[in-house]
Amino acid sequence: MSRKRMIGAGVLAVSGVLLVAGCNSGGGTSKSSAVASPTSAMPASVPAGYDPCTDVPQSVLDQLQLTMKIPQNNSAADGTIWRGCAWGNPEYSVAISITNATIKTVRAKNFLDPQEFTLNGREAISTIQDSVHPSAQCTINVSVKGGSLEIFLSNSDATDAAGSSDSNCVKAREVTQKVLPTLPATL
Amino acid sequence: MVDDNASTARPFANLLSEASSGNVKLTMDLDQFIYLDRDCDTFLTAIKQIQLLAQNASRIDTWGLGEHTVSDSGKKLTSGSTLVNRFKAKSQGSNDKTDNSVYAIMEAHKQAVEDLQNLYRTIRKQITDHDSEQAAKYASLEKSLPKQSAVSVTPFTVLCYAG
16 A cells, blocks of 8 residues: 555656756756746747747838847746847837747736736736836736737836836837737737 | 946036037038937947847846755755846946946946937037028938948847846
8 A cells, every 4th residue: 555655656756857847948957956936837939920020010110210120039947938029219129029928927927017908909918027227118018829929118218207117118008009910810 | 438426427518518609610511410310329229229138137037047946955056046146237237327237338328329419419500500501401411311321330149148
C-alpha cells in the first residue's frame, strides 16, 4: 500500500517539474528548482495574423507623424512575448506589438493606475507599467484572440504635474483607436 | 555628459536670450533653417526612441537571471536581484539630474537639441518677423522643400533584454 502511494507521488513530482520547465521555455535557461513565476499557462507564441511592422498602414503613421521604425521583439522570462515595431516623432515614441499577454495577465501584475474600458467592442486596459518614470509613459492592451494588441507610449516631455500620466494615456488611446480598425476580424 | 549643476538652467539659456534680443546675427539661406529644424526633429525622434527602449527594460519584470530564485532552504539568491537591479539602473533611475543612466543622458541630449532648435528658430524669426518678403519666402519653402533624409542617423540595435 505504501509502495503505491510512493509511485503516485513520483508521478506527481515529475509532472510538476515538466510544468515548471514549460513555463520557462519561452524565456531563459533557469535551472532553479523553485522559481516564483506565474504558472497560469501563457500561450507559447503570440497570436498570428497581424504584424504591426507591416500591417499598420502608412496613412495611420502619417497622421500621427510617426517615423523611424525599429523592431520590437522582446521576451521576458515569465513567458511573455512581444512582436512588433516602435516608431517615433519629436514628441513621443510608441511601440505597437502583438503579445501573448492577456487583459487577465496584465491585471494580475498589479501595475499602477489600471483603467479598464472597451474599444470597438474589445476589452481593454491601460496601466502605468514603469514605476521609475510613471508620468512618462502609458501602456494600453486591447484583447485579441490568444493575447492582446499592446500600445506602449513613451513621452519624456510629460512632467510630474498632476494628470500628466493621464495625458500619456490619452495619446496612447488615440494611437490605439487608429490602429485597432486595421486588425483582421479573425483576431 | 550629465551636468552636475544643481540648477535647472537650460544648456543654451544665455545664447537664447541674446538671440531673442536680436543680438545674434547669422547669415544663412532660409532653406538651411528649414533643414536644420528638420534635422533637430530627427534627432529628437531618435532620442525618444532610445528613451522608450530604456523604459522597456524597466517594465519587463522577470529577466530570468535568478532574481526570483529561492533555494530549497528558503534563501534568496541576492546576487541575482542585485545584478538585475544594476542593469535596470543603467537603463533608467530615479534621478535624471545625477544618474549615469541611458534615460538621464538622453534627457540631457534632448535639452541640448531642443535649445539648439529654438536658437535657430529664434534667429530665423528675427529675419522673418522684420521682413515680410523673407517671411513669405520662408512659408513657401517650408511647404515645398522635399523631406530629405537628415544627417545619417545610424540605426541602433534593439537590445534583447531577457530570455
